[in-house]
Amino acid sequence: MRILVAEDHRVLARNIATGLRRQSMAVDIAAAGDEAERMCLLTAYDVLILDRDLPVLTGDEVCRRLNELADPPRILMLTAAGEIGDRVYGLEQLGADDYLAKPFDFAELVARVRALSRRAPKPAAVALRHGGIVLDRGRHEVRIDGTPLELTPKEFAVLRMLMEAGGEAVPHRELVRAVWDEHLSPRTSAVRATVSRLRGKLGTPDLIAADTGEGYRLCG
Known part of the structure; x- marks a missing residue:
């Protein structure tokens, strides 16, 4: 499974990446929204873990742009805002596939990433x-x-x-x-x-x- 972590908090990004690699996932890191978008255009990621508060391009804008693609990655939005309205906005207006508020339990993050990867389109011949x-x-x-x-x-x-x-x-x-x-x-x-x-x-x-x-x- 190929994952992109788009998070400008370098320590958090590194910790997430290290933990996912221990779960046998291949993980790349982007520290800015434009970098995340560019990497998604070049690589077919299974899941994008996307922080909403990214520099250059916000996570909201990255999510909107990627959902215009024919085959976008599954997107798990991360945010410090955990209000119901924020979750509904992220899921319905931005097109995110899932939403996780900070701080979060790492085991839950892994479970959500795995669930999203299973929702990806299956090949015609399994x-x-x-x-x-x-x-x-x-x-x-x-x-x-x-x-x-x-x-x-x-x-x-x-x-x-x-x-x-x-x-x-x-x-x-x-x-x-x-x-x-x-x-x-x-x-x-x-x-x-x-x-x-x-x-x-x-x-x-x-x-x-x-x-x-x-x-x-x-x-x-």
């Missing part, structure tokens, strides 16, 4: 198949010849991208961008290590091929 491998995107399950396979969130996300590519190479940088986040160095060995573990769990080391200069692809 299950992906490759040989005896079946990956269920809705249930986050993988089976090999009917037998359940335990994967970490990162392993699942990498396998999903490879299966969605249908045998075409998925560039290393795309795996880093979609499965990790902007803070991970493009030269990281994390992708290679994850693919190595995934090969071992799949039981067929030659199923995932490394294309020099291209990335990884499924074989067979």
Whole structure:
């Protein structure tokens, strides 16, 4: 799951991002409204955690602009104003998907983010198949010849991208961008290590091929 935290209070933004990463989410941070809008135009975020009191462009304006897009992210508005009128305005007039008043309990924030991600449009075909491998995107399950396979969130996300590519190479940088986040160095060995573990769990080391200069692809 890819999340953008748009919050100008740097300590709070960092704390939210750290907590969500511990929940196996990929998180980017924007400190101003114009930056948040630009990042959403460049990256397909699942959920945008959007503070209403942002500099340059307010959170209200960012919300309005993003909801003009064909496929906007789910938006969770954060605000210090917890009055009922503010919540109704954010949900009905701005087009936010959810509303959370500060201060908030982090467990509630995580629950709301997960709920919003489940409300995102589902792909037409939920299950992906490759040989005896079946990956269920809705249930986050993988089976090999009917037998359940335990994967970490990162392993699942990498396998999903490879299966969605249908045998075409998925560039290393795309795996880093979609499965990790902007803070991970493009030269990281994390992708290679994850693919190595995934090969071992799949039981067929030659199923995932490394294309020099291209990335990884499924074989067979």
